[in-house]
Amino acid sequence: MYKVLVGMGSCGLSAGAREVFSALQQLIPPGSKDAELAITGCIGMCYREPLVEVRGDKTRVIYGDVTPERVKEIFERHVKGGTPVPGYVVYQSTPEGEAGLELDFLKNQTRIVLRNCGTIDPESLEDYERSGGYAALRKVLSEMTPASVIEEVKKSGLRGRGGAGFPTGLKWSFCAAQPGEVKYIVCNADEGDPGAFMDRSVLESDPHSVLEGMVICARAIGAHKGFIYCRAEYPLAIKRLNIGIEAARKKGYLGRNILGSGFSFDIVIKQGAGAFVCGEETALFASIEGERGMPRIRPPFPAEKGLWQKPTNNNNVETYANVPWIIVNGWAEFAKYGTEKSKGTKVFALAGRIKRGGLAEVPMGITINDLIFKIGGGIKNDRAFKAIQIGGPSGGCIPAELGDTTVDFESIPKTGAIMGSGGLVVLDDKSCMVDMARFFLHFTQDESCGKCTFCRIGTLRMLETLDRITIGEGKAQDLEDLSALAARIKEASLCGLGQTAPNPVLSTIRYYPNEFEAHIKDHKCPAKVCGALVSYVIDPKKCVGCTLCAKNCPVNAITGQPKATHVVNHDICVKCGRCITSCQFDAVYKD
């Protein structure tokens, strides 16, 4: 009998997975003799959602771009008839081998963190157990001492996946060494970088791997209470975590006297309330404590005085999800992947102008080009690859010329960017680097908590300067001023937000000085993105004379008779772009 699985992560749902699931429910009611229907998480192929898998004893066939109409065909021909429907099989594995339209995407990955994502039902503890779940916890409680757990994690070379890359085992040992009965474990699930969604996907697709990692960590350092600080924008992740925690408590993996070992530990979920700075650990603690989420001075470090001034260990979602795998497979197996100093794998959220936008887990040390072209399938519409933006608002751009750079904690910072949490946005020749710099600075400026003067006001002054440049009012002195101000902001800010806020600006000035010059001296935006530096033109071949643009123009710069080509008067035009957004025929373009 087949098992039919529908990918019900957030991206699947927004692409229409719920409708697909309802259609399947009609065909496969509970207790059906044809097949068993279940949900699963996200396998990472966001660009092909909704995904439906038909799993047999020895075969797996995943269909992409499934619609409620296609469901009927899959059901009749595959589930009932026994032969896969060609055409939209994105991946299949049979005893004869692997195949499918998107085989390259999965084949070139190494899935440790994402080991269960898209294969198990995230709302079923039993499914997690069947795929080897909680074996690591059993091993830790029955065969290992807390010290040997820390030793194992240390030897594996696992480093924090939240961005900074601090050695995880070492961090644990600091907290374990602290005296006192009360210690806390915190899981940072406040994934705020725009363009990063790895943690959300892990929480939605495999919540137990994170919970198990947290229990193991708690055992290692001697904590009895843990918090997961999750973004409020992730309701599905919170729901599945709650289901997972409840089930784990019932089975004795959480709560008092875990598995009869005498060790007790429980987890509480704290919902964020919308503040990017709360991803910084001391701000996160302040937020859990019910305060304004503003960072504190370190030292004392959290291992010494963290949440409520007690020793606290804080790691990111992906870091915890690695832990059970390391315990079961051993440190040496984990350390086989990666480079000398960056072991294991990293999950990246591929987005932007890339063909295969989604989640991919790769061994550390892969080159940027391999990640973009072998796994990501290259640039959308086969345009020119210009740069990647990595590390979100704290990171920077890496130009295509440096595409041979390896992705690890040593090489990426040398380019002026950072590893960051894993958001990777691909830019093509239609992207303006000045506009990108302005975009990220606008974000950090908006999210600055206001505690440090340089971060609060310095970023605002930088933003004003960039604003001027993007409207053609830049001055020759501007680039020098931006760099000088950036250096001071980095120096005089307390937390990571301020210390890294200028990075996107600095790295774009470093690699694309010509684009800045073009904006400042020639008042031109080479990529034709910055609205004020382009002119709006109506294509006479496409214009049907519907008069909509003229009606929407706030300054009456567009003239033309109904059913005749319209014209923009550039002397009056204020370049607001309303004509482009109102045109139903794509007749308005920027020149």
Place this chain on the structure above:
Amino acid sequence: MENKDLDFSFRLWRYDGTPGELIPLLQSAQDHFGYIPRQAIQYISGVTRIPESSIYGVITFYSQFRLQPMGKHMVRVCVGTACHVAGAKAISNSVQDELGVEVSGTTEDGIFTFFTVACIGCCSLAPVMMIDEQTYGKLTPASVRKILREIRRKELKAAQEGTAVKGR
């Protein structure tokens, strides 16, 4: 209310001085009223003994909290990196034009409140917007108008018939 534990009055009643309860209390107040009314702040202050001024400080720090009532449907246009690259500006301009309100404004008829949000994690469907819990991907200015007009049409029709469309 789906879950009794989240109910505002229940949470307030259960409050036993556990530190760190202020934000969950405010979240449940907002769930209950749709925003945080002045009176709720007074109640919370009375129970927790946290000064109203401090509570106000916490509310204004976090972008999730609102001190004004909301429209019936919340339109959130994503302006994250991937959406920005895919033309989120044109999408938010279209919403702004269609609804005739600025960011965080509510339409006169009380049907829509318009927000921008930094990434909802559906980057492969960019540009994206969310209306209530529903996500709409691969938007164009034209499709945005169509979606908003459709909702407004349903609301107006329901109002004429005297039956309210249930907010999702």
